[in-house]
Amino acid sequence: MKLSSLWLRAGLFTVATLAVALLGAWLLFGRGAIPIQTDLLAMLPGTEKDPLAEAAVQRLAHANGDRMVLLVSNADDDAAKAAARELGTALSADKTFSSVLAELPPFDLQQLVAPYLAHRFTLLSDADRATLAAPGFDPAQALSRHLNEPFASGVGTSLQDDPFGFLQHWLDQQPWSRSPLLPEDNLLTAHHDDKTYVMVTATLAGSSYDDAVQRDALATLDRAERAMVHDHPGTTLLRTGAVFYAAAARAGAEHDVHLVGWVSTIGIALLLLWSFRSPGPLLLAFLSTAVGVIAATTMTLLVFGQIYLLTLVFGAALLGEAVDYSIQYLTARANAGAQWEPRAGLRQVRVALLLALATSLLGYALLGIVPFPALRQMACFAMSGMLAACVSVFWLLPALLQRPSKPLSPVLVRVALAMQNAIARFGNGRRGWIIALLLLLLAVPGWWKLRHDDDVHLLIAPPPALDAQEVQIRTITGLGNGSQFYLVQGDSVEQTLQREEALEQRLQVLVQSGKMQDWVGLAGMVPSQQRQNADRALLAPWMSDATRMRKLLTDAGFRASAIDTYLAAWPGTPIDLQQWLTSPISTPFRHLWMGQNAHGYATLVLPQGQDDVAPLHAAAANLPGVQLVDKPASVSNLFGRYRSYASVWLLAALLLIVPVFGWRYGLRRAPRVLVPPVFGIGLTLAALGYLGQPLTLFHWMAMMLVLGVGANYAVFLLEGEPHVAHRPGAMYASVLLSAVTALLSFGLLALSSMPALRDFGLTLLLGIGCTALMVPASLPLRGAAR
């Protein structure tokens, strides 16, 4: 290869890189909002066999996605209400919010009864249905009881519309009648623990996941809150809503990226500056890494359209691995001294780099097999980044590294040589076997202590303060949690509602026995035609005999005119779902109706106040068309399944590497080359056991990388050693450089706010640390003892 072709290749590579960078910049900034996904739900894998169930999960998550629910509280009732009004006014003055609800619009209580009057003979409460169906039902007695009920107030249905109170009882059973929030002074108020809580809801003018909307909304709320607390001391504000979770996730990820990105960049820079004793290599190493990051970002955006926060943080840590390729090339130059020739240098590191790239790609490809969007994206990001960084060493760096450089820092080489000799001496012969056995004995109790954990909170760990506020708001307002719900399906609207009724009958038993607080479902608000007809049939014997009913009511003291109106209303019309869905009263419940799909119709039923899923599962058992959708449990199951697969994969990956190494180093030596990563993994597992860290899928994924990276180190050392016979220790010094840069970046992930990345980081920290220390043991003794 001529020198000019070196420049030509570098030129082409630069042009290609610039094109990719431009494409990436356009994908990132040129299409409106920055495509960084702060919706953590989006990272979760599709777990439900039924696509409709998956759709329902999304629907519930977003039903309240663009709304803030705020609860203003104060021990003083007036202060709480005044504060809530002030907050409402402050928020509605801001254009960040499309609507704010604090003060209720004026309306008449009686107005809300009127729409139901036409359906009064087809709507019966459970208790009335049972009473009417029981043998020996005495209407005169029922009438008398209703008329003489103590403290009955007469707010609600009027006596002449509803002499027996049947409609009243049915209305009392409706979710809006059961809410702990009551309108007081035109505000939705609850009293709890001697405090007054007032609810204010604010709907965002945009998406909760839009960066600009998030910032504006939180800033406005913050200002309004400060003013409110200043004007009404002692007021506190509880908040919940997707926007807070998204903002917290974004802030956490930004913090992580800054920490991992900057600390590792500065750390790596100082390390390289010290080792190579010149700024040039440092700049080139970063150039190569930057090429990797640009390619990775562009590729990820091309494939996925957006970047998850997890990928962003992981990407920052990947710098430490991508820099390895250039480090190997740069150390080859440093070690070559005056004899340096860029093309010869390239030939010297080629096998090592390609082997290293192959093992890394293999490791990440295995990561990409797991059907989690988040892991796939991490794999895609890593593979394209590593590939680009490696190619840049082959195509870009030779042209820029024509002149020889200073040798590596002598201190580094001396330390490396001392370590290498000590470790190699202990790692060979009978002593090696004894030490291996001792390490094994040390590790066994650690393995014994290993437990595992598959909780969904590995991926989604909202700040505890936000969670606590949500729980508090749920307790005070009686709102559901939304993470478990029933999906009810049927061939027709009627069948769907009937199936829901069958489910709700069981749920009602749970409520009555105190095992559940409540539930919300459409069939409770719009019964099936079958049930409505049955209800009307229960009333028919009494209502259709007008003479007898007239006598009954007259005897009870009703005026003739009132009786006439009541009798004329019989039989009325059943309430119809589609019609009801267009009424204003259905607004808060409309999202429960999933409507028509290819297979029929579907509705959702939300259980409340029961976090244990066993009774919820039992309630759905053997009911046709009814399933409990429990997204967190499904995700945990999937985590668990893949965690158990992961150990098998690790073994498979190991077996895949054996023939590659066998081909290069001979079957007798291959096992010795594999000793460092295998021991690294074993000792890491033991250390995790001793640390009491339950194993997660992410620990196993990191092990896969330890294997890949650890094998790289052995390869670097074995491949490089023959070329540095004149500078003993120089090759191990370059391996140590690689290891320390990896530790600096991956190890910092152990400080991440995301549990998954924390697990990942800690495993890599331990694994890469152990492996790097043991790598000299893979050298044949004669090389080290000299």
Place this chain on the structure above:
Amino acid sequence: MRRMTAFVLCLLLSLGAGHAARAADADPNLLKSVLAGLGNHQSVRASFVQTRSNPALAQPQVSHGTLLFVLGRGMLWQTAQPYQETLALTGSHAARLDAQGELQPIRDARGVSQVSQMLQSLLAGKPDDVLRQFDVQASGAAEKWTLHFAPKQSRVARILSGIELDGDTFLEGIRIDMHDGAATDIRFSDTRDAGTLTAPEKSALGLP
């Protein structure tokens, strides 16, 4: 949040629920002493006559029976005429005592239990809940007093015109007037300290 919107909630068909007032003008000391006096009686028995009139009714409905009120626990409302029934109103719960003496919870008794709760907290000398919803005017003297409750919430005030309590050392009567002409009048007589409670009474009120 799914279960509510503002207006929907307001459907709230009870007495505006748990409401009363800033001790208004009148004599704040009188209200205080009346409440203190009522709170002196740990448990009280009385006979009641409830008269309910309504525009739909040609003549008022009358029922009578006995009442056992236990401070901090609730009350047993025992109707003897025109039918026999015992209701246990404790805190936010309402239950019917069936023929076997077992308590059967009444699920949809929010309205009833809220009014009884309000009465309970008022009689227990803790009028805050009530004062939030009503303006209270006290008149008369400690030995013969009247408390008038006017709803503060305009939604409720459009329906409920007022509640009046009167009494001496004990509560003697409750009158609830609605704007549509409906009214409930409860008179208590033979009011006395309850003495020892029977075992069924204790169990119905959830007392040890």
